[in-house]
Amino acid sequence: MAARAREAGAVxxxxxxxxxxxxxxxxxxxxxxxxxxxxYLITVNTPGSLIDSVRALHDTGVPLLVLGNGSNVxxxxxxxxxxxxxxxxxxxxxxxxxxxxxxxAGALLGAAVSKALRSSLSGLEFAVGIPGTVGGAVMTNAGTxxxxxxxxxxxxxxxxxxxxxLTVEEFEDVYRTALLADGLIVAAARFDLHxxxxxxxxxxxxxxxxxxxxxxxxxxxxxxxxxxxxxxEAAGRLLDQCGLKGASVGGAAVSDVHANFIINNGTATSADxxxxxxxxxxxxxxxxxxxLEPEVRLIGFKxx
Numbered sequence: 001m002a003a004r005a006r007e008a009g010a011v012x013x014x015x016x017x018x019x020x021x022x023x024x025x026x027x028x029x030x031x032x033x034x035x036x037x038x039x040y041l042i043t044v045n046t047p048g049s050l051i052d053s054v055r056a057l058h059d060t061g062v063p064l065l066v067l068g069n070g071s072n073v074x075x076x077x078x079x080x081x082x083x084x085x086x087x088x089x090x091x092x093x094x095x096x097x098x099x100x101x102x103x104x105a106g107a108l109l110g111a112a113v114s115k116a117l118r119s120s121l122s123g124l125e126f127a128v129g130i131p132g133t134v135g136g137a138v139m140t141n142a143g144t145x146x147x148x149x150x151x152x153x154x155x156x157x158x159x160x161x162x163x164x165x166l167t168v169e170e171f172e173d174v175y176r177t178a179l180l181a182d183g184l185i186v187a188a189a190r191f192d193l194h195x196x197x198x199x200x201x202x203x204x205x206x207x208x209x210x211x212x213x214x215x216x217x218x219x220x221x222x223x224x225x226x227x228x229x230x231x232x233e234a235a236g237r238l239l240d241q242c243g244l245k246g247a248s249v250g251g252a253a254v255s256d257v258h259a260n261f262i263i264n265n266g267t268a269t270s271a272d273x274x275x276x277x278x279x280x281x282x283x284x285x286x287x288x289x290x291x292l293e294p295e296v297r298l299i300g301f302k303x304x
Contacts, residue, residue, distance in 0.1 A: 005039050008060040017049030018042055030070035033221045034270040036079025045089040055163035057083055066185050068136030072223055076300030077270045099193055105135030105186040116193055117201050123152040123193035125204040129212045135186035139178045146208050150179055157188040176228045176295055217255040221264035226277060227292040235292055236260035242283040249276040
């Protein structure tokens with residue numbers, strides 16, 4: 001693995017439009033503020049450099065993790081032995097095209113929401129407050145009580161792990177389930193919206209924002225909902241019924257505001273958070289016979 005990693009590093013440094021760093025701590029790139037080092041951190045700035053970087057990693061067999069805003073991942077304290085990729089600059093543009101918005105995968109979803117508001121376009125109001133990138137939103141079918149990404153998504157430009165390019169135009173709107181096949185990397189997405197006066201759009205955005213801010217912890221290091229909602233149930237309610245608000249392991253604690261959120265009190269390690277996740281899942285299983293499925297992605301843990 002070490003020899004392949006060195007070979008990949010040499011090839012990656014020759015890619016035009018990308019920059020490469022070695023042994024980069026990932027804690028500063030995740031919303032939980034924990035996690036060990038990545039062997040390589042690749043910042044991809046152009047479509048061509050995305051393809052060239054993916055091909056280099058494929059040819060050398062080095063694992064690849066595409067990291068958006070780091071808002072729904074838990075990286076192990078041991079880090080990630082492969083290459084972590086972030087999409088920036090030309091890969092993070094937001095452009096209006098008639099009633100549609102074309103967005104680079106590296107753009108924050110909030111940037112697309114704001115652009116829609118300024119352009120008097122409706123269809124993304126539900127996404128107010130979701131902190132991730134567009135690429136991450138597509139790969140999780142991100143959503144809120146007010147809607148989901150799949151509802152307005154019309155096409156995705158993607159790259160496969162060998163560097164091949166394809167366009168996907170059909171999506172199955174399944175709760176918190178990736179809208180692309182495993183192994184595909186989102187390069188850009190297009191949302192079909194509809195014109196509406198900006199005051200109405202803003203009013204719905206304010207309603208969504210108010211409801212989120214009133215029911216979720218604010219201003220803390222968290223990764224959003226820890227578990228997916230089981231069919232016909234709310235994970236937060238089950239966790240609350242188990243009396244888990246305030247439960248802690250090390251520097252990690254279940255939020256007093258919402259039982260499906262874990263906050264880093266400032267000293268948490270990823271091991272603390274993972275242990276608390278496991279505790280929460282066990283308590284719900286023991287009490288209700290319901291197996292909660294994590295909504296956050298676990299990176300670098302043996303079972304993942």
